[in-house]
Amino acid sequence: MSHIQIDNLTKIYVGRRTQPRTMHDPEEHSGDNVLVLNNINLAFEEGEMVCILGPSGCGKSTLLRIIAGFEAPTYGTVKVGGRKVRGPSDQSIFVFQHSGLYPWMTVYENVGLGLRHIDDEEDKHSRIQEHVEMVELEGFEHYYPHQLSGGMQRRAELARAIAVNPDLLIMDEPFSGLDFLTHMKMREEVVNMHEFLRKTTLVVTHDIDDALIMGDRIVVLSGRPSAIKLVHVLDFPRPRNFEKDPGLSRLRSEIFLMLGVPYAV
Amino acid sequence: MDDDGKPTLKETPLYERETGNRFVRSGLLSFLSIVVIWELLARASGWSVHVFPDPWAVILSFIELLRDGTLVRHTVASLYRVTVGFYLAVLLGVPLGICLGRNLTARSFLNPVIHFLRPISPLAWIPLAMLWFGIGDPPAIFLIFLASFFPMVVGTTIAVQNINPTFFQVAANFRFSRRETLTRLILPAIMPEVITALRMTVTIAWLVVVAAEMIAVQSGLGYLILDARNALRMDFVMNGMIVIGLIGLMLDGIMKRLGQVESSQWGRHER
Ligand SMILES: Nc1ncnc2c1ncn2[C@@H]1O[C@H](COP(=O)(O)OP(=O)(O)O)[C@@H](O)[C@H]1O
Ligand SMILES: [Mg+2]
16 A cells, blocks of 8 residues: 555635635635645555656645645545545654754754753763764754854754654755855765665655656646646666666656756756 | 863853853943933033932932942842732743643633733733732732733743653653653653743833832832932932833843753754
């Protein structure tokens, strides 16, 4: 059975002024109602790295928030590990598009958030330290987020998420706002982390190359209201390289075309 | 920066230290010039020392009041009332502000009342305060409470509403209990803004205590000034004013220190 099963998922944001009790026609998005996701069906396997692509504003974040349990679907069901998602859980940790680190806590305290129930102080300390080291932030344990660079903040948040040992890791545009080199390094880090831990990971990105380099599977969404344009399993060997792999390169041009850019520059 | 190129935590930038010294120097200088102008005005006016006392006369009577303990006694009385009224306002106002900030129903119900009561000067409550609480400390404390309570409630409410909603999703994700949401998220998140509110409010409370003491009590700096006026001792009036100013500076300084506590420092870099 698939780890994540999404059936007939539809999301409509109801405007504040008009709040009809019943919605007879999900297609309808007149008035202040916004149809964001339209009848999405997806299934992801255990341990997969899934990259979700789509134009800005198409509902990628909304999809992730529903999977994480922060929002309820209007229609349809989302199951994680065979169980229907009913609310946020520490089994599905979300890494936020803009930093979700608590600015009043040090790196050490932030990473320790998911480990706060461990009574054995030694054990807790060593596990926090282990995760801090995993993202190469040793020496920065007692820094506050504002004292770190953007890339370091992302890594700290990643460490905080992984420290909980969740079944599912959800990342919303984890590389946005990073400079080119930091972006590349961070991408490599996420791929290595995934190779090592083999956790089901969902990554939203608007960068086609990110998706093709990282993903075990890619999902391309259309503009709003979002429907699925393409689901493709990528079984290209790693490390991936567009020049050496004509298949990958062809897929890349195809997706560029699909998203409305005829020539891949 | 240290050798590893990591920023060090507790370094004070050089320019901050220098401007700090400059503030102290120019502060002293401006006080000195005021005293000089005061002296010149007192001489030029030709008024008697009972109407417009010169600095020297005020200094002499200041020493006199300090020696016989009058000044200390009245200052303690005023500080006591401010402390009690202010603490009460903070202890009730901050929790209420947190409730209002988190709860839309409570907010829509109570906010109109709070915003109606807030602009009414605490001094307008004087007749009612005296009727309800008689004379002595209670009516004065009540007035200070009123003056501090509303700004604390409003400041805290706004601070809670300003918390980044993402942080609440993080709390849900990490399965915070209600108590943890309060202690690990809400309280630290609002700390910088609450401290700003405290700083502004303590100034208001200090303004009000002097006025309150002019009506209902037989002690305190407000009473000292009123009593000195009745005795036509303008030098004592000025002594009272000077002490009020100094204590005001001190209270503000304490609140400023509070703002420099490390856990509230993050607020300086966010937003
Ligand atoms: N809470 C909300 N209420 C109403 N509309 C929303 C809400 N959240 C998102 N939307 C709308 O849903 C659409 C998709 O948003 P989002 O999922 O953030 O897009 P993406 O992450 O793909 O850029 C946007 O048009 C946005 O305006
Ligand atoms: Mg988004």
